[in-house]
Amino acid sequence: MRKLTLPSIFCLFVLLNLPAHSQQFDAAFGFGTVTAPAGKADATGTFFPSNRGGLYPSFSADVLIKHHLGVQGEVAWRATQNLYGGYQPYRTILYDFNGIYAPQLGKKVAAELMAGVGGEDLRFYTGVYTCNFVTCTNYVSSNHFAGHFGGGIRFYVWGNLFIRPEAHLYLINNNNEFSSGTMGRYSISIGYSFRPGF
Numbered sequence: 300m301r302k303l304t305l306p307s308i309f310c311l312f313v314l315l316n317l318p319a320h321s322q323q324f325d326a327a328f329g330f331g332t333v334t335a336p337a338g339k340a341d342a343t344g345t346f347f348p349s350n351r352g353g354l355y356p357s358f359s360a361d362v363l364i365k366h367h368l369g370v371q372g373e374v375a376w377r378a379t380q381n382l383y384g385g386y387q388p389y390r391t392i393l394y395d396f397n398g399i400y401a402p403q404l405g406k407k408v409a410a411e412l413m414a415g416v417g418g419e420d421l422r423f424y425t426g427v428y429t430c431n432f433v434t435c436t437n438y439v440s441s442n443h444f445a446g447h448f449g450g451g452i453r454f455y456v457w458g459n460l461f462i463r464p465e466a467h468l469y470l471i472n473n474n475n476e477f478s479s480g481t482m483g484r485y486s487i488s489i490g491y492s493f494r495p496g497f
Contacts, residue, residue: 323363323401324493327463331355331375331486333391336479346384350391350477354378357486361399361411371399371413375484380424383476390438392420393469393484395447407455411465419443419471419482443480446470451488459492 335351359373373395380388395417403409422438429436451465467484474480 326360327488327490329486329488334483339478347478371397388424409453411451444472463488
């Protein structure tokens with residue numbers, strides 16, 4: 300997570316400064332799961348597992364600047380550690396930064412379509428703490444660049460409070476630890492829209 304600190308602070312700064320000039324600011328928290336192709340063995344007999352299953356909490360925020368267009372960012376992480384190969388504890392963290400188009404479909408319904416880039420941070424827990432002058436960690440990270448596509452439908456259930464079922468597709472570059480570089484995430488989020496004039 301330390302590698303994400305500076306970009307996260309920058310994005311938060313940008314998102315916090317944009318609402319004054321924007322049409323709308325939205326923030327949401329959700330829960331979901333991921334799916335991926337089944338595990339497979341290569342020509343040498345080495346088995347590569349699937350990176351699917353588990354509970355994934357997520358946090359997202361977006362700013363719509365003009366004509367329902369804006370910027371969006373989100374992070375989702377596996378709530379509990381999984382076992383790689385049946386013995387190595389690990390956790391998957393997914394993050395992305397997107398352009399977003401969020402048209403109103405009615406007074407209480409809006410769509411979301413987004414595309415962008417991000418990454419997959421695989422944390423393999425070693426059981427041994429490595430320390431420097433700032434902090435200590437007990438994992439080794441394997442990071443992969445990813446393309447991201449997603450969409451959802453916001454249902455405004457009470458004022459500016461919404462529920463959003465959503466789906467995401469991650470195309471992960473060089474995801475050598477697993478059977479595939481393709482991963483889907485399905486989630487439902489609850490959020491709030493700060494909309495001037497509503």
